[in-house]
Amino acid sequence: MRLEQAKKLHAVAVIILSLGGTVAAGVLARRWGVGPLELGLLGLMYSLSMVGITVGFHRGFAHGAFEAAPWVRAALAIFGSMACQGPLIYWVANHRTHHRFTDAPGDPHSPYFHGSTPLRGLRGIWHAHIGWTYSHAIPDTVTYAKDLLRSSELRRLSGLYFVWVGLGLALPALLGGLLTLSLEGALRGLLWGGFVRIFVAYQISLAIGSLAHSHGSRPFRIRGQSANNALLALPTFGEGWHQNHHAFPYSGVFGLEWWQIDLGAMVLRALEVLGQVRNIKRPPESAISARLATPDTDWGMEESPAERAARHVASRNTSLPQ
Numbered sequence: 001m002r003l004e005q006a007k008k009l010h011a012v013a014v015i016i017l018s019l020g021g022t023v024a025a026g027v028l029a030r031r032w033g034v035g036p037l038e039l040g041l042l043g044l045m046y047s048l049s050m051v052g053i054t055v056g057f058h059r060g061f062a063h064g065a066f067e068a069a070p071w072v073r074a075a076l077a078i079f080g081s082m083a084c085q086g087p088l089i090y091w092v093a094n095h096r097t098h099h100r101f102t103d104a105p106g107d108p109h110s111p112y113f114h115g116s117t118p119l120r121g122l123r124g125i126w127h128a129h130i131g132w133t134y135s136h137a138i139p140d141t142v143t144y145a146k147d148l149l150r151s152s153e154l155r156r157l158s159g160l161y162f163v164w165v166g167l168g169l170a171l172p173a174l175l176g177g178l179l180t181l182s183l184e185g186a187l188r189g190l191l192w193g194g195f196v197r198i199f200v201a202y203q204i205s206l207a208i209g210s211l212a213h214s215h216g217s218r219p220f221r222i223r224g225q226s227a228n229n230a231l232l233a234l235p236t237f238g239e240g241w242h243q244n245h246h247a248f249p250y251s252g253v254f255g256l257e258w259w260q261i262d263l264g265a266m267v268l269r270a271l272e273v274l275g276q277v278r279n280i281k282r283p284p285e286s287a288i289s290a291r292l293a294t295p296d297t298d299w300g301m302e303e304s305p306a307e308r309a310a311r312h313v314a315s316r317n318t319s320l321p322q
C-alpha cells in the first residue's frame with residue numbers, strides 16, 4: 001500500500017474505530033455499569049499513552065529535552081505508539097515540520113490560512129484539529145528526523161508501530177479478564193482501556209494543534225499563534241503550556257511558572273530521582289524574563305527548533321551506525 005493511502009486509511013480508521021468503540025462502551029455500560037475496573041483501566045492506559053506522547057515522542061525524541069536509560073527510551077516509544085498518532089519517526093518529522101513553519105505555509109496543522117470565507121475560522125479549527133490527519137503532506141523524515149533514522153533501535157521501534165497499537169488494546173483486555181476472571185471483564189477492559197482511552201487521548205492531543213494555537217494567553221512575543229491554554233494543561237500532562245513550549249522548544253519542562261501544573265515534567269523528575277533520566281533541559285530564568293520583556297518576532301528564526309533538536313539528538317547518537 002502506498003504511504004499516501006496508508007496515511008488516509010489510518011486517519012479514518014483511528015477516528016471511526018475509537019468513536020465506534022466508545023459508543024459500544026456507552027451502550028454496554030447501561031447493562032454493566034461503569035465501575036472501578038472501567039475507570040481504572042481507562043486512567044492507567046490514558047496515563048501511559050499521554051506520558052508516551054508528551055514525555056517520549058514530543059519532549060524526548062522530537063526535541064532532545066533530556067537523556068534517558070535505554071529501557072526508558074524504549075518504553076516511551078512503545079507507550080507513545082499506543083496513542084495511535086502514527087509511527088515514532090513519522091510523528092517526529094511531522095512535529096518538527098510544525099515548529100519549522102509554525103502557523104505559516106508548510107505547517108501541517110495550523111488553524112490559519114484557510115481562505116477568506118466567513119467560515120474560515122471554523123474551517124481552520126476543523127483542519128488543525130482533525131482534517132489535517134487526513135490531508136497533510138507526508139513528512140520528510142530524511143530532512144526532519146535524520147537523527148532518529150540513524151538509530152537502528154528507533155527504526156525498529158517505529159517500524160513495529162502496529163504491534164504497539166495492538167498491545168495497547170490487548171493489555172487492558174488481558175488485565176480486565178484477569179481481574180474478573182471472565183471474558184466479559186476482558187471485553188470491558190478492551191472497550192474502556194482500549195477504545196475509549198484512544199478516543200479521549202486522541203481528541204485531547206489534537207486539541208493542542210487546534211485550541212492551543214487559537215485560544216489562550218500569549219506571554220511571549222514569538223513567531224506563530226501558539227498559546228498557553230490552562231484548560232488543556234492537566235489532561236495533556238503539560239502540553240497545554242504550548243506557547244511556553246514554542247518559546248523554548250528544547251525545554252523538558254513546559255510549565256515555567258510554579259502554578260503551571262505539568263504532569264509530564266513531574267514524571268521526568270521522578271525518573272531523574274530514580275536515576276533513569278538525566279540532564280533535563282530548562283531555560284534559565286534570565287532567558288525567560290528576557291523573552292517576556294523584549295518583544296521580538298524573530299525569536300527562534302536564527303535556527304529552527306527542529307534543526308536545533310536534530311543537531312542535539314544527533315550528537316548523542318554518534319556511537320550508533322551511521
Ligand SMILES: [Zn+2]
Pocket residue numbers: 098209213226242246
Ligand atoms: Zn504548536
Ligand SMILES: [Zn+2]
Pocket residue numbers: 058062063095099245249
Ligand atoms: Zn514541539
